[in-house]
Amino acid sequence: MHFVRTTPPRPIDVTAAFPELAPLARTAIRLHPRPGSPSVSDSSVGGPLLWPAAEPWPHCDATHEGTGWSESPAMIRLVRRRLARLHRDPDGPAYTPEEEAIKERIDAGPPQPVESPVPLLPVAQLYLRDIPLLRPPGQADLLQVLWCPHDHDDFPKPATALFWRSAAEVGGILAAPPEPKGADYDGYVPDPCLLAPEEVTEYPNYLDLSQELRELLEDPSRWQALGADLGSLYAGYEDREEYEEHPEAFYNAALGDSPGWKVGGWPPWGRTDPYPRHCAVCEARMVPLLTIASFEWSGSSHGWAPLEEQAAATARSHVAGQSPAQPTHVEVGSADNMQIYVCPASPEHPHTDLIQ
Ligand SMILES: [Zn+2]
Ligand SMILES: [Zn+2]
Known part of the structure; x- marks a missing residue:
């Protein structure tokens, strides 16, 4: 490890309001990939x-x-490097000799x-x-x-x-x-x-919860029982007006599963309702291994941006192609995640993946 990234404490202890969630806690390791060599x-x-x-x-x-x-891939990387260089040094050459050499080699x-x-x-x-x-x-x-x-x-x-x-x-x-x-x-x-792995505790995506637990999260009185000033709790969030009526959306954005690249934990859902994946060899229910994410955080989930990068995460604009939320430049689906699942019975059974 060469650097550290720290997930901010969750805005509330969700298990204080919803002890029913406590048994569903899972450990994930957020990878926090950041450009490096x-x-x-x-x-x-x-x-x-x-x-x-x-x-x-x-x-x-x-x-x-x-x-x-x-x-x-060589040209894609060259274009990214060149744009980043020209952003740092707008008066620099259109192409450095090194870039020119790479370009000539791959121009076909x-x-x-x-x-x-x-x-x-x-x-x-x-x-x-x-x-x-x-x-x-x-x-x-x-x-x-x-x-x-x-x-x-x-x-x-x-x-x-x-x-x-x-x-x-x-x-x-x-x-x-x-x-x-x-x-x-x-x-x-x-x-x-390079990565800055960090262990976090996650709870299921709202869509992964039972109907009974969903109804609990939708019940404003359970949230009010927290004694927290919910208005100020939501204040930093884009969708705060929605949260007034739908506190479960706040749960999903700030308290459930963490966004970004991670190992283990709870999978992100949203493109479809959750559905179980079963091992092709032994039929065991498969478990999340790795999330390959298009974004480390979004407007609604910026509260998961590491403390070290909160300023960049809440900045209104960034240079095109250089979003701090997209350090890997990976994008799958429509700004979605690719989930890789493995068989809990044997890592040698074939894996599967899906886009969510
Ligand atoms: Zn299996
Ligand atoms: Zn292929």
């Missing part, structure tokens, strides 16, 4: 993987229609139709020492998540692949893994980020 020995998003030189790099064999737009653009098979792109690398919530198989202490940065037939989303390995068993490291020639969306190419 991770090495293969770091936990990272979009960073280089500790990948054995002797092991073939994974590829996606699916057929890809393409979305009509395609750009190489990605092939159409999409190459096949497609080398996967690193999305996340998580060491058990940083994320003790992981439950690796056997002696493994490292989780590597990759994806194919194209849409796929069944659903418009990248196809994910998970690898567990023991870091000590990796001898020679693959120095220059192949990279996909194109990506269907800019948001399918994560920017390299």
Whole structure:
């Protein structure tokens, strides 16, 4: 760990008002990815993987229609770096010699139709020492998540692949893994980020609660019994008028599941009602492993922005393409989250994912 990010205390202790929620508390580890230069020995998003030189790099064999737009990951990263540089130094050169060299190398653009098979792109690398919530198989202490940065037939989303390995068993490291020639969306190419893992306690998304618990959260008298001045509690929130009538929406924004990249905890819902996912091998009900988030916080959930970044989180504007809430530049669905689920009975049973 190279830096720290701290989730502010929740505005109220939700279990004081709703002791019924206490048994549903779950631990999550917020990853807090922030731009950096991770090495293969770091936990990272979009960073280089500790990948054995002797092991073939994974590829996606699916057929890809393409979305009509395609750009190489190298060009996507170049454009982002250049915009950030020009923001810092508006009078700087249009292209630095280094940028010019990269541009010339990749100017031909990605092939159409999409190459096949497609080398996967690193999305996340998580060491058990940083994320003790992981439950690796056997002696493994490292989780590597990759994806194919194209849409796929069944659903418009990248196809994910998970690898567990023991870091000590990796001898020679693959120095220059192949990279996909194109990506269907800019948001399918994560920017390299270091992590500041932080353990938090979460409660279920409102949609994940039983009808009985939902009704309790909708009951204003339960909230008033807190003795808190609810008006001032809601004051910092965009949707405060809605909260007056629908305190359960405040619960969802500020007290339930945390937004952003995280391991474990309660999944975000919203695109659909929750539905259970069952293991294809043993039919066990699968559990959330990793949330790949488009945004670390939104207007309604800015109260989850770390203390170290509250000023940036509440700022009204930011430079285009440089939202502090989108440090990884990942965007899936329509500013949604990709949830990766695993089987609690065995990490070796196949995982599944969905967009919410
Ligand atoms: Zn694919
Ligand atoms: Zn299973």
